[in-house]
Amino acid sequence: MAVQPIRKPTRLEPWQDPSQTPYVRIEKVTKAFGDFIAVDDVSLSIYRGEFFALLGGSGSGKTTLLRMLAGFETPTEGKIFIDGVDMAGIPPYERPVNMMFQSYALFPHMTVEQNVAFGLKQDGVAKSEIRERVGAMLDLVQLGRFAKRKPHQLSGGQRQRVALARSLVKRPKLLLLDEPLGALDKRLREQTQFELVNIQEKLGVTFIVVTHDQEEAMTMSSRIAVMNHGVIAQTGTPTEIYEYPQSRFVAEFIGSVNMFEGRVVEDQSDHVLIRSEDAGCDLYINHAVAVPSGATVGVAVRPEKIALSKEPPAGSDGRNVTTGIVREIAYLGDVSIYLVELKTGKTVRVTAPNLVRRTEMPITWDDEVYLTWRPFAGVVLTQ
């Protein structure tokens, strides 16, 4: 299922603008716990006002990286700059960042109001101003009438918003969020995604979000860094990550994908041709790749970019066309997922929108079908 970003593209992306200086600069940072290397030589630049996602499975090092930004862990090697200042030796309570914890970490012995006011109190803000700012912040997260309650008197979604309010009330330039939606159920999560993006755009705060949920990262963030075993596998906008994955890991981690193995037989400046035993046909891709002829490569094709038909497609030259038998159909309402077994024995996943009602669907179990895709659909992966 393709997920569309919910934010409007801004005029000029700061990471493409050479005159911009990054707000957060992570330079060759490594973190080792004994023999285990949690974060391995990571470099990143994050710009003011970005909604940046660190995406990865458990043990990918994303949370460790976030904790180093907050100051709870010290890098074994490398440097972290926030707003141009080297963060080495600066304790968490003196950093210009705030963090929202995965467990929310609300102080159980304090009311909602006291929780939110805690950070301002530490800074010695005047009482009247504290009251005003806490009130405004609670209104922003729509919790004004819960101000006097204790955390255990709140539902999960309310607690999440208290945690958000508490981390935003000090007006940090940079907010770190550790799985901010992890503890919410699916419906609440979708609703909260939009709220988070709205609040971030309204306040103009730079957000760095750690998440394992690729859908969440795709919908909310301006850019994503996909992490695997402590290394950044790829950094880019959600569209770049989804449409142009640079490695098998990224292609398979984000959404689902069909991987075909093949050998480059034609390598031109405007296209490549790959002979694939796997797919049972030649794969034609309309962009050049920097691999020599004869090299073995993988080709990734997203399930929604493959079309199914019972008739052979018109005007076909035998490229990007193969045949198979429908083995499974999963009806999801809006789309159906077809598992098609090719003659070569490989199973291919195809998703198609349900344009007609289920009972009228032309393709059913054990039908022999043609699978086709356009020249731009495939992505060549060498790694």
Added chain:
Amino acid sequence: MKRMGFLSWALWFGYAFLYVPIALLILYSFNESRLVTVWGGFSTKWYAELLHNDQLLSAAWLSLEVAAMSATVAVVLGTVAGLALARFGRFRGRTLFGGMITAPLVMPDVITGLSLLLLFVALEQLIGWPDGRGVTTITIAHTTFTMAYVAVIIQSRLVSLDESLEEAAMDLGARPAKVFFVITLPIIAPAIVSGWLLAFTLSLDDVVVASFVSGPGSTTLPMVIFSSVKFGISPQINALATLMVTVVSVGIFIASLIINRQERQKQRDEQMAVQGG
């Protein structure tokens, strides 16, 4: 009556085992006779006599004093030790230190008492303090062995405490000392209270260690009771024990009432939260 079988027998037998001795003690505190084991009719005269027994009363008072002081010191030291064990992170010999804090729990009282006595005598010869043995030495001795219990309680509470609470406070600008007093301490307060109560009870209870380190004029209640057994128990001691049992029972009853009410309140709160969406 399906349950009238082995289990109910076990229940009754178990409770009888626990409470018959205490019931007997309370019963004999109202005994008219001077002989502890011969029933001579109902009377409250031993309670009246108890009020005029200065030796027993001052011993009881001394015991309470020592228990309160040593429990307080033990809570401070035990909390610090528990904090170090739970929060210091990994260091060389951590397991050894962790094991060593619990050693006084299993150390026979006789050995603890004897070693402390040797220490006090040596100290007195070297630096002239403590000056003889008395309340100070008993308090120090009791602190020594009750502190280990407190440290274990505090450590296990801290291990189950979400560390991100402390990190969040630090992240919001509180320095480590402030985090401890404003966040950690209030949250672990119940564990500290139960640690204090345990230390208090252990101190009140102790006769072995106290016998080693006490001096003339500093006889605790358990020591008085223990020594008077040699000459035959006076029913006054029964009366005193009955009073203590009563005080403890009332205390436990009130505590459980309060806990019950808090529990019900919490359930109501949680229900409210769910309905409030």
